[in-house]
Amino acid sequence: MPSDSLPTVRLVGIGAALPNPCLHNDDLSQIVETSDEWIWPRTGIRERRILPPQLSVVDLASQAATQALAQAQVHPQELDLILLATSTSADRFGSAPQVQAALGATRAVAFDLTAACTGFVFAVATATQFLQTGLYRRALVVAADVLSRTVDWTDRTTCVLFGDGAGAVVLEADTAGRSEVGTRASMPQVQQGILSIELRSDGTGSxxxxxxxxxxxxxxxxxxxxxxxxxxPITMNGREVYKFAVNAVPEIIEKSLFRAGISAEAVQGYFVHQANQRILDAIAKRLEVDPERVASVLERYGNTSGASVPIALADWIEKGRFGPGDLGVMVGFGAGLTWGSIVFRWGK
Structure with missing residues (x-):
């Protein structure tokens, strides 16, 4: 169990990369038997981005990472750790070292982490442990996927859902501000950075x-x-995944909020994996919070796997809807089955 001597871990920079071109629902109707009238009401998606064949996961990841580092005012040489959350790397041995090389972060150790749509949340949780132990001071977490290269474009139940994208955050350990992550006893002291972490998996639903x-x-x-x-190609039982998400996700959010000593109403932004608008609406209803507090970028980007959480966070920060000192919850769920929730206060 963590002790109160552990440093606070802050999220201090965010970046996102969305490739061109856009693939609209009307375009999909020329590929499979579907339409915007069918896709939009059922998913909340109108378009998604497709990475050109000559580019790779590394290109997307590096672009998002560069933005996050710039916002955090951190030089690549100041990084100690790089985690790449991806399920679609072209190199099965891992692509994080290639991202490290592209950034020029020669001091950082880099490795991949695979947890599908929960990958970003799991990677942030993993980086937090490295920073809290004092082994490293600064970490970069990137989630990037090119799901367009994994779908069956003749399967109208899946090809309408997925898009390509990347998101990244920079984390810093602050030894001046101490916290105890994820323990009820620490509630009065926890004020900044990562406030609580809850992770789950259930292989019976793989x-x-x-x-x-x-x-x-x-x-x-x-x-x-x-x-x-x-x-x-990707295979999915959409009905069962929906049932899993609307039950498991609100529960883990509630548990992470309880551990942080924060009410659902006190949170300014919920950044939940962007799988389906109906799932986001069901989560808001279960938590009894205003749906406007649950970020949604589904309409423009579709399901970008683990990258959807930082993409949504970056979108709100860019628009001024979320900023320094605001309370947020990051939530991932998906294949594995895996799911997780992180409560945090944004910024330095």
């Missing part, structure tokens, strides 16, 4: 949403066969 690899048996020599991987 088949509800997957991006798997098929194994094909091929003859190697004599009677010996070898298995060869082949990527499968």
């Amino acid at each position: 088949e509800l949403l997957s991006l798997g690899m098929e194994t094909e048996a091929r003859p190697l020599v004599g009677s010996l066969e070898v298995g060869q991987y082949r990527c499968r």
Whole structure:
């Protein structure tokens, strides 16, 4: 259990990268049997971004990271840790070191973390532990995915949902401000930075949403066969994922708020994974908060997996709807099944 001698971890910079071009619902109607009239009321999505074939996850991640570093006024050489949350890297061995090289952050250790749509929240939680122990002082967390390269464009139940994008945050350890993250006893002292963290997973639901690899048996020599991987497109049981989200997500938000000693009404912004507008509305209703406090960028960007949380946060900060000192909740949920919630106060 953390002690009150641990440093406060602050979120001090944000960035987002959304590629061009846009793919509108009307464009999709030329690919599969669908329409804007069908997609929009059921999802809240009108368009999504598609990364050009010549660009990669590393390009998206580096762009979002550069913006976050600039806002935080942190030089890449000041970073100690880089975490890349992605499920769609072209390099199965990991792409975080490539992001490190692109930024020129030669002092930072870099590695990938995979938790699908919860990836950003899990990565922020992981970075927080490194900073609180005192091992590192500054961390960059990036979530980036190119889901357009993983969908079956003949499957109208999934291809209408997903888009490409990246988001990034810079975290700093502040030894001058101490906190105890995630413990009820610390409520009176916790005021700044990361206030509480709640993470969950349930592997019994892994088949509800997957991006798997098929194994094909091929003859190697004599009677010996070898298995060869082949990527499968995203598969999803939308009905069951919806049922999971509207029950599990409000519960974990309530638990993280309880640990932080904060009421739902005191939060200025809820930055929930952008999967479906109906899910966002159901969460607001369950928490009994104004739906206007639940950020939504679905209409413009669709489901960008783990990147959707920092993209939504960046959007609100850019518009002046969320700023220094404001209380927020970041929530991810999705494949695994995984879900998590982080309560925080923004800025230095």
